Amino acid sequence: MSSSPPDPVHARAELRAFNRTVTERIGVLEDQYLDRGRSLALDRLLWEIGTDGAEVRDLRTGLGLDSGYLSRMLRALEHEGLIVTVASGDDSRVRRAEITDAGRAEIDILDRLSDDLADAILEPLTPSQREELLSAAATTRKLLTASAIEISPTDPDEPAAREAITQYYAVLAERFELGFDPATTRPAPADALRPPAGRFLIATLKGTVVGCVGVKIHPDGVGEIKRLWVAPETRGMGLGRRLLTAIEDAARDAGSTVVRLDTNRTLTEAIRLYRSAGYVEIPAFNDEPYAHHWFEKHLAS
Incomplete structure (x- = not known):
């Protein structure tokens, strides 16, 4: 609880x-x-x-x-x-x-x-007090850094957005068992990720891009979440959940009541995040060649 x-x-x-x-x-x-x-x-x-x-x-x-x-x-x-x-x-x-x-x-x-x-x-301080202080200092530094990260909407063609997607692709190429080729994945062009067709968010820390996520709003109103990425230096700060919540809010504002996403089995941290955030695994809803799992979540009004 x-x-x-x-x-x-x-x-x-x-x-x-x-x-x-x-x-x-x-x-x-x-x-x-x-x-x-x-x-x-x-x-x-x-x-x-x-x-x-x-x-x-x-x-x-x-x-x-x-x-x-x-x-x-x-x-x-x-x-x-x-x-x-x-x-x-x-x-x-x-x-x-x-x-x-x-x-x-x-x-x-x-x-x-x-x-x-x-x-x-x-x-x-006693040895135990020193350990307590050092642990508290590390936690405080991490949380203060997390609180300084800003999430904002941006156009997918902006340099910061393109940089984020490039880094996202690099992570997939490193993590996927057979590598990753952007030309073979299902497309999510810029037009599909900018209003009114969709939304794209980036996370920045002191001017540096450290995360991104987008959503495509389909004609039936279902929002398909794409390009969720968190930079290695900000992992463990809850940024993935913040981005996921922010893009759900954006999808809801655009009229979606349901969001879906697909993911690769090697992205175990992402799979844990989706399940803990209330996503339920469903049958495949697309033909994404790199996907092994498909998830859905009904958004509260």
Whole structure:
């Protein structure tokens, strides 16, 4: 039996208390993080640039920063002589942040001080408490990452959608016993996955595509779910179920009361997901050459 959802008031209070405890314990509230004369935000940016450097647009996307704010932060690090910003390759419009020798030395100091801070947090705890804290930290990091994933509708011909489908095909080619050839599977062209004929959703994490799913709405109103894919780095975060629920909602909004799908026997995780989500196995409803199982679910109004 599934547990009841947490009380919203209690949940918000617990998260606020968690935020207060963590920010105080790791020194976020201090003007100079780790006594290095900079805020945590600037040190984090320096870490993200790293010894290999990074393109400014990637830093902006990865850290979720406003362009103007990021520019001011980069100038502050440049003023300290820790980085330089240069043109990336032959395109002068693309800027890149590169670490200096002073910046490399500063990163080494920050790494050492961060290790000292971690030791100071763990040292007073018993061995069992340390294990509990580390396990809780790993779980918290995973769940906070999961909560940052956004699911949104997109046109199947958009670059992000095409990238997702390409990665989906690559997974099938790796997993299927005899490989996978997109030319031999039943077609799901872009026109069939965009309104009014269908819907296509992508999941993104900090601007990177990490999942997708689509649905074809047949003339009889049945929705056929296609192209459910979750990137390896986000597996175990419940994204597959979120995508499945989101595409069911999209099918329902388009007038479907029943959704169906087919899958290959090697995709055991997907089969478990479908069954746990209320899908029932039915006889084959199409001639998909790669399918071994066919499922159906009646959608609640």
